[in-house]
Amino acid sequence: MPLRTVLRRLPAITAAVMVGVSLTACGTSGLSLTQNKQRGYALSEDALVQIRPGQSAALVTAVLGSPQATNNFGSESAWYYIGEKVQETAFGMELSKERTVLAVYFDRNNKVLDTERLGVKDGKSFAMDSRRTPSYGQDRSFLDSLLSTF
Template identity: 55%
Template sequence: MPLRILAGRIAPLAAAALLAAALAGCTSNMSLVTQRTQGYEIPDTALQQIRPGQSQALVTTVLGSPQTTNSFGEQTAFYYVETKVQETSFGINSIKSRTVLAVYFDKNKKVIDTAVYSLADGKTVTIESRRTPSFGADRTFVDQILQSF
């Protein structure tokens, strides 16, 4: 008798747990494709606030710290990169747009110019596939063991 009472109390809890687990797999977004932004979102209002003659500290206050900087000679540049990515539910990513905001400074850390670059401004760079040979020959683990005998 106590086993029957215990099973009667656990059955509704087990059913509720099963229902909760089944509903957890459902999402409100039924789309197979999602879009997201990687990096810095470049708002138009922030871009309009940056003008020649402003200080580097003011640019950092308005835009935040840059993703990358460049110092060449007496000039410095801050780069803010925004990438819009489209991702399918199967894990395939594709870049839809990339915007790079470049803010150039003079030797006194004052803004000289700003530029906005897109994917169309980029150039494809081919990566060299040749390798520098290492000392000895490239051998697998099994080759190394067999050669030691």
């Protein structure tokens, strides 16, 4: 094909390639109004099977990673791994689909005593109290504080 013919068809070929590339970018995930997301730890069954009573805290760290929260009250301690699956809409609204808390309990020697897997059904709802603790002093505004320096 002569060069002149190729140059005449170049804008049409370029437009066809651009349309093809833009249509491949519009897959099923691009047109969806919701997205499923994982927050925190994704606790796999393979990892949970490896954690058994009598194992060391170092092995738990190697398998699950460092915990999100720890509890060191008394002679026993606990590590908590929290994971949540949420569905987020295109408008920013979120709906929690599943929440899992894995508690790993240790003895004084940092050996695993027991593990416990908790979900949303195991939790309790409670109302927040809106009362304030009184403070003995003066509640000053910024302007009062500024004027009192003079």
